[in-house]
Each structure stands twice: as structure tokens, then as C-alpha cells.
Amino acid sequence: MPQDRTLLYAGRGFEVAHVRLHAPQGPVWSDLYTVASPRVVFPIGRTRLDVRSGDDTWLTDALTAIRFGDATAYRLRPETAAVRHSLVVSGHASVGPTHGASTTGVSVCLMTPQALYRMHAARRQLPDTDGTQAATLVASLVAYLAGAPHQAPWHGAVARARQLLLSEGSGPGTRVLSLDELAEAVSRSPFHLARRFRQQTGLSLHQYRQHLRLASAMERLADGERDLAGLAHDLGYCSQSHLGAVFRQAVGVTLGDARRVLGPAGTGASASARI
Structure with missing residues (x-):
């Protein structure tokens, strides 16, 4: 390619x-x-x-x-x-x-x-x-x-569930599949799917979704996104404060700090002070 x-x-x-x-x-x-x-x-x-x-x-x-x-x-x-x-x-x-x-x-x-x-x-x-x-x-x-734990090659119900989660999007109005719906789609019981997903990925289904959204947030910030309220809305969070709380707990810095460090206007000095 x-x-x-x-x-x-x-x-x-x-x-x-x-x-x-x-x-x-x-x-x-x-x-x-x-x-x-x-x-x-x-x-x-x-x-x-x-x-x-x-x-x-x-x-x-x-x-x-x-x-x-x-x-x-x-x-x-x-x-x-x-x-x-x-x-x-x-x-x-x-x-x-x-x-x-x-x-x-x-x-x-x-x-x-x-x-x-x-x-x-x-x-x-x-x-x-x-x-x-x-x-x-x-x-x-x-x-x-x-x-870090190594991921198994792509196969089975967990791989199919990940594929569905990657396809569902995260924006406002996006329909998020429930555990029961995911389990039915991959022909497993909800308990079996949830257990196997955590065993293979180290994450719960909810954590995996959340991490994908945070990855999207970081990519948007690195691309120059300045509107944090709009970013939260686009990613399906109910408010900027909701996204901010999730972001700070998972990443260890505030959204505002991440915007300054990752955005095109960020300087090497400010970045080195905050990572």
C-alpha cells in the first residue's frame, strides 16, 4: 500500500x-x-x-x-x-x-x-x-x-463483539448496543461474552467503549479541536464536565491541559511540563 x-x-x-x-x-x-x-x-x-x-x-x-x-x-x-x-x-x-x-x-x-x-x-x-x-x-x-498483556489473534465471539463495537460509532443519536444485543449478535450468553471479553482484552465491554471514545478525543485535540463542549457532544457524553471527569480519571490530566499539550499551538515547554 x-x-x-x-x-x-x-x-x-x-x-x-x-x-x-x-x-x-x-x-x-x-x-x-x-x-x-x-x-x-x-x-x-x-x-x-x-x-x-x-x-x-x-x-x-x-x-x-x-x-x-x-x-x-x-x-x-x-x-x-x-x-x-x-x-x-x-x-x-x-x-x-x-x-x-x-x-x-x-x-x-x-x-x-x-x-x-x-x-x-x-x-x-x-x-x-x-x-x-x-x-x-x-x-x-x-x-x-x-x-503489557498480548492480545490473542482475531477469532471467536470476542473478536466479533469488538468488530461490532468499532462499527457502532459514538456520536449523539448513535444507538449503542446493549450487552444482551451484543451477546445475541455473536451467539453467546451475556455472562459468557462479558467474561470472555475481559479475559481476552483485560477490559470490560464498557471500559473498551470508553477507551475508544477517549482515543477519539485525543485524536481530535491533536488535530486542533478547541471546542471542548462540542467535542463532548460529538462523542456522546451528556456534557463537557462529564467527558472531563472521565478523561481526568483515565488519563490523569484535565481536558484543558490535554488541549494545550496536544494541540498544534502547544509548545515543547508546556508539553514537557505536563506529561
Whole structure:
């Protein structure tokens, strides 16, 4: 697939690039690619992407970071023709699958909202400063992934439930599927689905929805969103204060602080003071 790559940092033994992946063909598998060196791919946007290596397939979303081992062969299948944005770290000593990773050379982890925020903050700093503090933060994120639980390849009721949750949207007027409706759609009992979902993802269904919404909020703030009340409304929250309370509890900073750090007007100084 065609891609644009912007180098944000090169030094201290690794590189960081902003990659825009273009998928004009829609939901079909790409050609077979092979990574030139171990790398970690952090999500920036909400675009869903399936990744296949060997006989295994993973569903990736706005929360998913992917670790590729050296010379890993893989294929990609985007959900839509939209551009997918990623932050790619290559060459770091900690990059590459670790204990518990798939034997195919791919491991997939769900990031917490706090880790996503740190990733967005590092991306904002890298082009505007000498990169020392941001590079330290990127290195800590790579190390964090080494100890994060690995996600199983995409299969079964949990994978189908995640697909439904990713498709339902989050804006005002959006119909949110209940646990009973999700369970019926994937042919499981509500108890069995809820238990298996937490076992495989580490999150409840409600937490997974909430984290996806917070990922969307961070992406909007990074794109320059200034209207916090409008942002809360667009994401389906009853008020700005509701979104603010959820955001601060999950991320550890206020919406206003996140807007200053992540937005285009943010400076390296203000960002480094708050991450």
C-alpha cells in the first residue's frame, strides 16, 4: 500500500516516524510485506486495520500497538479507504516480540488511555525540540509494551463483539448496543461474552467503549479541536464536565491541559511540563 513517511526523530539508537498509510482498494488484503528491522507501530487515528502474519490475524484499532520482529512477513487489510496514521519506532533495543509473543514475530497490545496520551504528547514534541525528552518518553512507551498483556489473534465471539463495537460509532443519536444485543449478535450468553471479553482484552465491554471514545478525543485535540463542549457532544457524553471527569480519571490530566499539550499551538515547554 502507498505510504508517506515523515521522520520525526533519529538518534539515541532508534528512529521515530509519522507514517500515513493510504488504502485506496478498501477491505482487501495487501501484498506480502517483510519488515526490514524490528519496530513498534503506535496508533494515531481511529481507522481499523487487520494484520495477518502466518496463519494468524489480529484486529487493530485506535488502542492497538503492534510489535514486529525482525524479518516478519505480514499482510494488511484496511476496513475502509481512509488514510491510517501511525507512529513507528524502529531500531530501539527493546523493539521486537518478547516473552509471550506470537511465534510469527507479531505481538499486539491494547494501550491504556494514559499511554495513548503520552504517545500523542511525545509526537507533538518531537518535531519542535531537540527531541531529548520526547525520545525518553518514546523509549519508556516501548518498554511499557514489553510488559503489557498480548492480545490473542482475531477469532471467536470476542473478536466479533469488538468488530461490532468499532462499527457502532459514538456520536449523539448513535444507538449503542446493549450487552444482551451484543451477546445475541455473536451467539453467546451475556455472562459468557462479558467474561470472555475481559479475559481476552483485560477490559470490560464498557471500559473498551470508553477507551475508544477517549482515543477519539485525543485524536481530535491533536488535530486542533478547541471546542471542548462540542467535542463532548460529538462523542456522546451528556456534557463537557462529564467527558472531563472521565478523561481526568483515565488519563490523569484535565481536558484543558490535554488541549494545550496536544494541540498544534502547544509548545515543547508546556508539553514537557505536563506529561
